[in-house]
Amino acid sequence: MKNIVLLIIFLSFSSQLKAQEERDFVTFINQQHDWVDSVYKKLNKRERIAQLFMVRTHTNLGQSYIDSVAKVIKKxxxxxxxxxxxxxxRHADLINRYQNLAEVPLLVAxxxxxxxGMRLPDxxxxxxxxxxxxxxxDNTLIYRMGQEVAKDLKRLGVNINFAPVVDINNNPRNPVINYRSFGENRENVTQxxxxxxxxxxxxxxxxxxxxxxxxxxxDVNSHYDLPKLDFSKSRLDSLEIYPFKKLIEEGASGVMVAHLNIPSLDNTPNLPSSLSKHVVTDLLKNELNFNGLVFTDAMDMEGVVKYFKDGEADVRAIIAGNDILELSQNSKRANKMIRKAIRMNRIDKEELAKRVKKVLAAKYWLRLNxxxxxxxxxxxxxLNRDSAKRFNQLLADNSITMLKGKEELLRNSFSKKTAVISIGIEKISFFQQILSKSFDNQLNFILSSNATADEIVKxxxxxxxxxxxxxxxxDGNARPGSVLNYNENVKxxxxxxASRNSQFVVFANPYTLASLPGIEASPVIIVAYQNDEIMQNAGAKVFLRQLETxxxxPVTVNSFFKYGDGL
Structure with a gap:
């Protein structure tokens, strides 16, 4: 009897492991599936190649734009x-419409x-x-954020998120990554x-x-030009590639390849990494053993089409080993050129078939059938549930970083005459509104980023x-840059x-501290990272002694403010 019970337990455990393995994304998309084979057989050559393309879509550009994309999807x-x-x-209606038009269900990214909020901020x-x-x-908070983001995506009908960014931002002048990175430390970025x-x-x-x-x-934006990285392979392995390697080992389902020229990986002149077989196939797929979906960055960016025009970039992206091409300049032209490249033996037909089946398997894994x-x-x-809003505030509260002044803040008095100045905006800030409720003798002042000398004197x-x-x-910019656009009078x-014992909170990118010489003399400096209400609320709570920082x-700003600082 005991042996029978053990056998039942073993079979049950084995069944669970098999089910888990079958739902593991990377394992799943590299297996054979009847549904995938059935769909593949129904598609002609052109339709199979079309499965490797993603098209841009908006719902804020009018009905004619929505209809034009519908025609492209259908045709x-x-x-x-x-x-x-x-x-x-409008997005949900659009997705429903497009999925209904598509003979093969669509990936929605x-x-x-x-x-x-990155695309639907309002x-x-x-x-x-x-x-x-x-x-x-506390990295469990980051995990919970991933869950919350996923819930929102699924509720809207989205099944792919082009995130997280695991670029290590160790260049304050970076115009395209910067605040989108977890910082400069490879371990912190990886975790x-x-x-x-x-x-x-x-x-x-x-x-x-x-x-x-x-x-x-x-310091080059690949949307507008082709950045060149003159780093050795050993440097790349030890720093830039490190987070990708570790997350691939943890089962990452997808990787997006950037448009970067990196001679140590491929010395072909002006060749973006996204079009390099050495980078996509030899390094990513073979050396790092990545078997998930490989996406290109947007194929309409200057970083990729500057030197490979008129559809050649699309062909080379397929030759390099990418599975899905994002935002081709002309998908119809690209499809035709890829079929020609197959006939000329530039692209291996069997290898391409495997990629099409991987894409179809991803759709099957998502149960889009x-x-x-x-x-x-x-x-x-x-999508605006109260529990998510409370959690969002919790994230802000846990990010606030005090660089100086813990003891000084404790000496603040709510009864003293207090001036609260918001600089860089045009009206009373949310931060000022909150403090007004607790400081008895407070007056608010506002200075714009371009305040005149007379306004400052007053x-x-x-x-x-x-x-x-x-x-x-x-920071009044839509995205927090490395420099505050304040005029010299304001700076x-x-x-x-700062030299007069004033206390500072910075609702901006931490790199901006380097553009404000003399601020290091202040007895209190708090970094709140971005200029929105949740951060202003968190910053106010610090001054009200309701929040311990x-x-x-996450980055080194200068010799005064370094990675890991925080009280």
Whole structure:
């Protein structure tokens, strides 16, 4: 009897392991499936190749644009769509329409590095940028964020997130990664990236790590030109490639290849990494043993089409070993050229068939063969649920980083005459509104980023009557850059205030501290990473002694403020 019980337990355990293995994405898409074979056989040569393309789609560009994409999907039978700006209900209606048009169900992707809010900022939740997340010391919070983001994506009908970014940003001048990175330390980037990835994958979302083999140390934006990285292979292995290697070992489902020229990996002149067989096949697939989906970065970027025009970039991307081409300039032309390249033996027909079947298997893994329309009732409420908003505030609270002034803050008095100055904005800030409720004798001042000398003199004169001065520095840009666009008058005023025991909170990229000489003299400096209400609320709570700071600086700013600093 005992042996029978043990056998039943063993069989049950074996069955669970088999089921788990069958649902493991990378294992699954490299297996044979009847549904995949059946669909593949029904497609002609052109339709099979079309499965490897994703087209851009918006819902904020008018009905004619939506209809034009519908025609392309129906006529060319493309494999997927990539969502950009619009509204959630309109997006859901669009996805339902396009899925209904498609003979083979569509992959639906989005760049959701900080959630749906990256593309739908006015109607969905934006979680903190990865630079702020890099300051958080509890990685279980990053995992939970991955879960929350995945829930939002699935509710909208999205099944692929082009995230997380695991580029190591060790170049403050980087114009394209920067605040989108977890920071400069490879271990911190790897740990945060793993947590975020596993949170999403655990909820059934396909992820795509980006931007392989590492876009962090460049001051050229690949949207507009081809960056060149003159680093040795050993340097790349030890730094840039390190997070990708570790996350691939953890089962990453996708990797996006960047448009970078890296002579140590491929010395072909002006060849982007996305078009290099040495990078995509030899390095990523063979050396790092990656068997998931390989995505190109957008194929309409200057970094890839500058030197390979008129569809040649698309052909070379397939030759290199990519599985899915994102945003070809002309998918119809590219399809025709790829078929020609097959006839000329530039592309191996059998190898291409394997990639098409991998894409179809990904759709089968997602159960898109049984696609159910997205329900738009309560969609907005579901995507803006109170529990997610509370969690978002928790992330902000845990990221706030105090560089100086823990003891000084404790000496603040709520009854003293207090001046609160917001610089870089045009109206009273949310931060000021919160402090106004607790400081009895407070007056708010505002200075724009281009304040005149007369305006500064007027504020400076008034400050003589105050016992405490709190200054909030705001970045008015849509994305937090490395430099605050303050004029010289304002910068000089900030330096003067710092020398007069004023207390600072910076609602901006931490790199901006380097552009404010003299600020290091302030007795209190708090970094709040970005200029939004959750960060302003967190910053206010620090001054009200309602929040103990836990964040650590994820990047080195200068000799005064270094990686890991935080009280």
């Amino acid at each position: 060319e039978k493309l494999g997927g769509i990539l969502l950009f700006q619009g509204g959630p209900v 989005i760049d959701g590095e900080w959630g749906l 109607s969905t939740i934006s979680y903190p940028y990865q630079m702020a997340l890099g300051a958080i010391q 945060k990236g793993t947590a975020y990835m596993k949170g999403m994958m655990g909820e059934g979302i396909i992820v795509s790590l980006k931007h392989f083999p590492g876009h962090g140390d460049t 049984n696609f159910k329309p997205i329900q738009t009732q309560n969609l907005y409420a579901d 504020v400076n004169s008034a400050l003589r009557n105050y016992d405490q001065i709190i200054i909030a520095l705001h 000089l005023f900030i330096s003067e205030l 836990k964040g650590k600086l």
